[in-house]
Amino acid sequence: MSHKPTGLALYDKTAEDAAAAVIASYSTSFGLAARLLGPRPRPHVRNVYALVRIADEIVDGPATAAGLDSTAARAVLDELEAETVAAIGRGFSSNLVVHAFARTARECGIGEDLIAPFFRSMRTDLLTTRHDETSHHEYVYGSAEVVGLMCLQVFVNAGARHPTAPDDDLTDGAQRLGAAFQDVNFLRDQHHDEDALGRDYLGLSTGASTRAEILDRIDADLTAAAAVIPRLPVDCRRAVTVAHDLFASLSARLRRESASSARVRVPNAVKAALAARAWLGFAPRRSTPRARA
Known part of the structure; x- marks a missing residue:
């Protein structure tokens, strides 16, 4: 007897497969971490990443290459946000990536309080090219911290009957x-952002920040996050640990490489070693920040 899904179940599976294809195509590091997630949170994290990636592509190149100016790209982004919110409410979207995300949002308690700041930061990329401390903080909250909070909602709530709010320490760790x-x-993308996109997210071109200050802030955030990773559900810890350690390695390499124009990468052999370390249950590596963020 065949157990192949049909109807809505087949559509749901196809949507999840589409989201998985996005992560496989766009991110080897994130894909590596996702594979270490347990089967409970894994598809949901892929669904979150896929929507985030598609939105990012609207403002970061492919849309422009297709002939869209900033006004047209803004319209497409607005349509994507509206469809996302509507799909969460009705439980269906004709856009497979949106449908997958909406299923995750409904199950895990991801609401407009996280979705709206994300899309607001994406719109910023169509309007703002130079950031000061305040705009940088607002942009990073919407573009990255809320994505961490979405993933935390998944870690805590995937498979639960009713979603609940994570505690304050886990919330702070996810944001940092x-x-x-x-x-x-x-x-690591500083030169590409400046030369190809005309953007300065960190205030380096104006002297508002220095590389050392930014790296100290990164290491302080990584250290704070490492302290709470052991409190995550067991089927999430390995994946978050390897993601943390990959970026800790990148931070260390960026500090050693100074302002080199070459894009810093973690060699595949090092990635594999970090993944093996996380799989064996080792705690996240601790950074040694020189200054408190």
Whole structure:
């Protein structure tokens, strides 16, 4: 007897497969971490990542390459946000990635309080090219910290009958880990962002921040996040540990490489070693920040 899903179950599975294809195509590091998640949270985290990735692509290149100007890209982004919110309410979308995300949002308690700041930061990329301390903080909250909070909602609530709010320590850890990931990406992509996109997210071009200050802030955030990772559900700890350790390695390499124009990467052999370490249950590696964030 065949147990192949049909009807809505088949559509749900197809949507999840589409989200998994997005993460497989766009991120080897995130894909590696996701594979270490247990089967309970794994599809939901992929669903979150897929929506975030699609929104990012609207403002970061492919839409422009397709001939969209900033006004048209803004309209597409607005449509994506509206469809996302509507799909959460009605439980269906004709957009497979949105449908997958909406299923996760409904099950895990991801609401507009997290979705709206994310899309607001994405719109910022169409309007703002130079950030000061205040706009940087607002951008990072919407583009990265809320994504960490979405994932935390998944970690705590996937498979639960009713979603509940994570405690304050886990919430702070998720935000600081998201902020660290984003600042590492900004620092390693600094030259591309400036030359290809005309953006300065960190205030480096104006002297508002220095590389050392940014790296100290990153390491402080990574240290704070590492302290609460052992409190996550068991089927999430390995994945979050390897993601943390990958970015801690990137931070250390960025500090050693100074302002090199080459994009800093973690070699595949090192990634594999970090994944093995996390799989064996070792705690996240602790950074030694030189200054408190």
